[in-house]
Amino acid sequence: xxxxxxxxxxxxxxxxxxxxxxxxxxxxxxxxxxxxxxxxxxxxxxxxxxxxxxxxxxxxxxxxxxxxxxxxxxxxxxxxxxxxxxxxxxxxxxxxxxxxxxxxxxxxxxxxxxxxxxxxxxxxxxxxxxxxxxxxxxxxxxxxx
Numbered sequence: 070x071x072x073x074x075x076x077x078x079x080x081x082x083x084x085x086x087x088x089x090x091x092x093x094x095x096x097x098x099x100x101x102x103x104x105x106x107x108x109x110x111x112x113x114x115x116x117x118x119x120x121x122x123x124x125x126x127x128x129x130x131x132x133x134x135x136x137x138x139x140x141x142x143x144x145x146x147x148x149x150x151x152x153x154x155x156x157x158x159x160x161x162x163x164x165x166x167x168x169x170x171x172x173x174x175x176x177x178x179x180x181x182x183x184x185x186x187x188x189x190x191x192x193x194x195x196x197x198x199x200x201x202x203x204x205x206x207x208x209x210x211x212x213x214x
Contacts, residue, residue: 071120071155073162076112078103081122081143084112088145093203100142102126109166113146113159121146123159125166132195133211135173139163142177160190167214176211184208 078099085098102108103124113121126140141163146156167175179187181198187210188194194208201207 071113071115071158073111073113073159076110076119076122078108078110078124080112080119081110081124083119084122084145084147085143088147089143089204098143100124102128110143111159111162113155115150115155120150121155121159123163125163127170127172130176130209132209133174133176135213137170137172138174138176139167139170139172140176144177156186157190160187164212164214172214174211174213176209178207179210180204181206181208184210 082095082098086095090097103110105126107127109125111123111125112119122143122145123141124143126142127137128140129138130140141160144156144159146159164175178201184194192210192212194210196209198206198208
């Protein structure tokens with residue numbers, strides 16, 4: 070049975086690197102804001118092994134008017150564990166966390182190939198696709214909570 074626990078930002082690298090930053094230096098796994106007190110990192114563990122990660126940043130996107138917004142970054146599940154519901158578990162866990170912190174909205178930049186996954190969880194695309202250098206095409210997605 071998988072469990073979700075708070076972890077450190079560097080604990081996320083074991084999943085962020087192979088899934089999101091493959092072929093890039095390990096340092097590319099560090100995101101601005103990773104060590105802020107308002108940022109939380111979560112690991113999904115299966116048999117004591119971390120197989121999925123998600124970072125939750127308290128940060129406002131000016132596209133949205135909601136007062137307390139959270140951004141999901143670094144959402145990743147190891148390839149061999151994808152399409153088994155683990156990613157959805159991480160997202161739902163973070164939605165509860167945002168609700169408990171009185172958040173109004175969750176937003177993130179989703180890779181184009183991942184948008185269908187997020188749409189199944191009730192997230193919506195807004196705007197046009199855009200390129201993140203060395204990463205690929207993304208959409209801004211959001212959900213009011």
